[in-house]
Amino acid sequence: MSSMFKSLKDLPRVEYFSAGHRLCQGCPEGIIARLVTKALGPNVIVVTPTGCLEVSTSVYPETAWKVPWIHVAFENAAAVASGVEAGIKALKRKKLGFVDKKVHVVALAGDGGTADIGLQALSGALERMHNFIYVCMDNEAYMNTGIQRSGTTPFKAWTTTTPIGAKWRGKLQPKKDMASIAAAHRTPYVAVASISHPLDFVNKVKKASEVEGPAYVHVQAPCPTGWRFDPSKTVEVARLGVLTGMWILYEVEMGKFRVTVPVPRRKPVRDYLMVQGRFRHLTEEEIAEIQKYVDAEVERVNKLMGYEVIGPVVT
Amino acid sequence: MSHRLVLSTNHAVAYAVKSCDVDVIAAYPITPQTTVVEKLSEFVADGELDAEYIAVESEHTALSVVIGASALGARTFTATSSQGLALMHELLFIASTMRLPVVMSIANRSLNMPLNIHCDYQDMMASRDCGWVQIYVSSAQEAHDTIIQAYRLAERSDILVPVAVCYDGFVLSHTYEPVEIREKEEVLRFLPRFKRPNVLDLERPITMGVMALPDYAYEFKFQLIDALTKVPRALEEVDKNFEEEFGVSYGLYEEYKAQDADILLVTLGAIASTAKIAVDKLREEGVKVGLFRPRLYRPIPVDVWKEKLRSAKILAVVDRAISFGAIGGPLFTDIVSVFANESDRPLMMDFIAGIGGRDVTIKELMDIVRMSGKVLQKGRVEKACIYYGVRGVEYE
Numbered sequence: 001m002s003s004m005f006k007s008l009k010d011l012p013r014v015e016y017f018s019a020g021h022r023l024c025q026g027c028p029e030g031i032i033a034r035l036v037t038k039a040l041g042p043n044v045i046v047v048t049p050t051g052c053l054e055v056s057t058s059v060y061p062e063t064a065w066k067v068p069w070i071h072v073a074f075e076n077a078a079a080v081a082s083g084v085e086a087g088i089k090a091l092k093r094k095k096l097g098f099v100d101k102k103v104h105v106v107a108l109a110g111d112g113g114t115a116d117i118g119l120q121a122l123s124g125a126l127e128r129m130h131n132f133i134y135v136c137m138d139n140e141a142y143m144n145t146g147i148q149r150s151g152t153t154p155f156k157a158w159t160t161t162t163p164i165g166a167k168w169r170g171k172l173q174p175k176k177d178m179a180s181i182a183a184a185h186r187t188p189y190v191a192v193a194s195i196s197h198p199l200d201f202v203n204k205v206k207k208a209s210e211v212e213g214p215a216y217v218h219v220q221a222p223c224p225t226g227w228r229f230d231p232s233k234t235v236e237v238a239r240l241g242v243l244t245g246m247w248i249l250y251e252v253e254m255g256k257f258r259v260t261v262p263v264p265r266r267k268p269v270r271d272y273l274m275v276q277g278r279f280r281h282l283t284e285e286e287i288a289e290i291q292k293y294v295d296a297e298v299e300r301v302n303k304l305m306g307y308e309v310i311g312p313v314v315t
Numbered sequence: 316m317s318h319r320l321v322l323s324t325n326h327a328v329a330y331a332v333k334s335c336d337v338d339v340i341a342a343y344p345i346t347p348q349t350t351v352v353e354k355l356s357e358f359v360a361d362g363e364l365d366a367e368y369i370a371v372e373s374e375h376t377a378l379s380v381v382i383g384a385s386a387l388g389a390r391t392f393t394a395t396s397s398q399g400l401a402l403m404h405e406l407l408f409i410a411s412t413m414r415l416p417v418v419m420s421i422a423n424r425s426l427n428m429p430l431n432i433h434c435d436y437q438d439m440m441a442s443r444d445c446g447w448v449q450i451y452v453s454s455a456q457e458a459h460d461t462i463i464q465a466y467r468l469a470e471r472s473d474i475l476v477p478v479a480v481c482y483d484g485f486v487l488s489h490t491y492e493p494v495e496i497r498e499k500e501e502v503l504r505f506l507p508r509f510k511r512p513n514v515l516d517l518e519r520p521i522t523m524g525v526m527a528l529p530d531y532a533y534e535f536k537f538q539l540i541d542a543l544t545k546v547p548r549a550l551e552e553v554d555k556n557f558e559e560e561f562g563v564s565y566g567l568y569e570e571y572k573a574q575d576a577d578i579l580l581v582t583l584g585a586i587a588s589t590a591k592i593a594v595d596k597l598r599e600e601g602v603k604v605g606l607f608r609p610r611l612y613r614p615i616p617v618d619v620w621k622e623k624l625r626s627a628k629i630l631a632v633v634d635r636a637i638s639f640g641a642i643g644g645p646l647f648t649d650i651v652s653v654f655a656n657e658s659d660r661p662l663m664m665d666f667i668a669g670i671g672g673r674d675v676t677i678k679e680l681m682d683i684v685r686m687s688g689k690v691l692q693k694g695r696v697e698k699a700c701i702y703y704g705v706r707g708v709e710y711e
Contacts, residue, residue: 045515047383060531063522068515070386071524072409076379079371083339083383083391084515086367090338090389094365096508097388101517121379124372 003210004203011038011202021064022056026224026231028238029053031195032137033108037067039205040133044104045070045084049077049113052144053137075117077107078125078134085130104209105132110221111152112142115178126185126214133208133215136178139223147226151176154246155293156286158278159226169281174293182216183252189215191251191260195222196239200249200260207251220247228277240272245298245310257304265314269294322494324487327455328394328420328480329354330494331462333364334502338389341369341380345399346432347484348422352394374399378406378419385415386523388514390466393417396484397424400438404445410477411446412539413524414513416469417477418462419447422488423584423635425671433672434484436583440636440645446539448478448546449613451583455492457565458482460557463497464565467506467553474549475511476542481612483585483635485672497561505560547616567616569608570623572598576605578687579627579661583609583646586633586668586675593680604684609646620653629662631687633680635669643667643700662696666703673704 005011016037023030029052037044046069048054054071057064072080085105091097114122114136122134141159142148148161149171156170164170183190188211191204201219208215222237224230229237241247242261246269249261269291273279282290291313298310322330328351332340340359342352358364367384371377374395381391395403400421410417425431426438439449448468452458458480465478482488513521527535547567558564571591573579580590587608597604607623624630634644641648647665654660666683669675683703690696702708 043517055526058522058525060525060527065522066520068517068520069522070515072379072382073405076376079376079379080383082369083380084387086339086369087384087387087389090367120372121376124376
């Protein structure tokens with residue numbers, strides 16, 4: 001699309017999400033909030049469910065938000081966004097407000113508020129085809145309450161409720177595939193993004209804002225606190241996710257699947273896992289098991305694309 | 316010009332919502348509320364009401380949608396019953412402490428278990444501390460008119476509190492009565508549009524639904540407490556303005572032959588209508604009995620209740636809900652608390668009846684008055700709370 005950003009320099013200089021928030025050092029959610037609001041511009045209403053971003057940006061009497069922002073509860077960001085969107089439509093039609101304005105409604109939610117407790121509300125909103133953007137910032141656990149397992153916690157990852165013990169070796173089940181769930185709703189636009197590829201990310205948000213109906217963007221949010229890595233390495237960890245094929249960047253536009261960032265030569269998953277304390281307990285066999293999972297997923301994606309868009313592991 | 320239709324209370328509510336020109340409706344079906352939102356969807360489908368009708372996937376989402384739309388400045392409506400209201404529970408507190416003028420109708424229904432679709436007030440009573448204005452009505456006409464009054468009250472800049480309009484499931488919700496329909500033009504004269512100051516606005520961005528820590532949280536709550544103290548006076552004003560426009564008023568309460576009554580039946584909603592007949596029959600027998608029906612239940616108009624209830628010798632409260640483990644039903648304990656610091660007060664008894672939709676007949680209400688009369692003769696309440704009509708329980 002012609003309106004896409006060609007470089008990060010095309011993003012507005014103005015900040016809609018201001019510094020001075022209380023997110024942890026190295027937290028990717030600040031990066032995400034900043035990029036999303038820059039991509040959407042000033043005519044935006046942000047809905048945030050209860051979670052890290054909410055508690056770190058709205059502590060009275062301060063706020064980090066320079067655009068209208070609302071938090072209601074944990075499990076209902078998509079429902080509140082539905083109401084905001086419906087309200088805009090009704091008020092516009094009755095000439096009671098927002099006349100001649102294109103307003104973007106965006107939900108910025110964590111993985112718990114999206115894939116677990118908020119899944120019903122999200123499913124309803126996607127099915128009802130509200131014109132809104134839902135961004136899930138996936139840090140793969142309940143970080144706000146102190147690193148508890150969520151549906152999107154990956155296989156074998158340590159959390160405080162998937163401890164490493166005599167019987168348990170971290171999370172016993174694989175990660176819930178939220179983007180596929182969103183796509184299964186015939187959502188007009190679904191994308192998976194990473195802060196390590198910010199141009200790809202902001203263009204996905206931009207595209208999401210231009211489709212008629214709902215759009216779902218799933219962005220990885222490497223959490224230094226919960227994943228146990230140095231706060232200076234957030235973007236590096238995200239990049240390793242992409243380069244190992246553990247976090248494939250793609251979009252599903254009107255049902256059409258496309259990998260947006262090809263990875264011709266993959267790094268082994270070990271490179272991604274071993275920089276994170278939450279995977280420190282893994283044995284060689286367990287790493288090999290995860291590698292097998294990722295290889296199978298890469299094969300599936302390549303089949304969907306019809307050619308090798310994600311290449312083999314090259315050490 | 317107004318016209319008259321024969322409507323169920325549920326449909327009377329839907330017609331009122333239509334006349335209020337509501338912008339966003341979100342609802343989920345639940346018996347006995349369902350026909351309210353069915354009717355509203357027909358109005359929207361036929362182009363008679365210009366609103367966004369959001370058929371949501373749960374009551375939790377229904378109230379969430381309405382909260383989002385109300386935060387934007389839209390006029391909103393939802394309706395529910397029973398489990399649906401229970402599912403909304405956390406959001407009830409959020410809507411009131413966010414000071415959103417949402418209006419909701421509740422066709423009251425028993426709460427599980429056992430599953431029961433019939434009327435009692437357990438659903439709303441379980442949420443009575445949620446900070447909403449709670450009005451109990453006793454006819455289809457009153458429900459219709461109260462919805463209109465509710466918006467006027469909720470949207471006042473000195474109030475900004477959500478309002479629940481409650482009525483007995485089936486007994487009222489599905490009973491047809493002639494209803495004078497208030498037309499949109501006259502309703503909008505009574506209920507003008509204005510821009511609320513604190514909404515999601517692009518020109519003046521604000522942060523809504525914030526986190527507040529021990530240093531500020533209490534003051535947030537107190538602002539709602541403060542607004543609620545203004546509600547009785549404000550509702551009287553709204554009611555007076557309503558009378559000027561439509562020629563009918565309802566007040567904060569209804570009383571019937573209460574002035575000289577020794578025994579005063581105190582009850583909400585539809586039972587009060589039956590109670591009037593019981594009062595008439597007993598009056599014929601020479602029993603000095605009357606009726607007091609609170610209409611505004613939350614906030615409690617303390618001074619009004621005190622003044623109106625004080626002159627009786629015994630209060631026979633008929634509670635259509637149970638407060639498990641308490642000294643009596645919710646209405647009873649409220650009335651007891653109203654007189655907590657008064658030395659000059661009537662004897663007080665509670666009769667919990669009508670649970671799970673069990674009929675409360677004229678004969679039973681007469682029996683309740685007679686039981687209260689005997690206690691009055693003794694001059695002493697030995698057993699304050701009677702679970703009236705339960706199989707296998709002796710009262711005397």
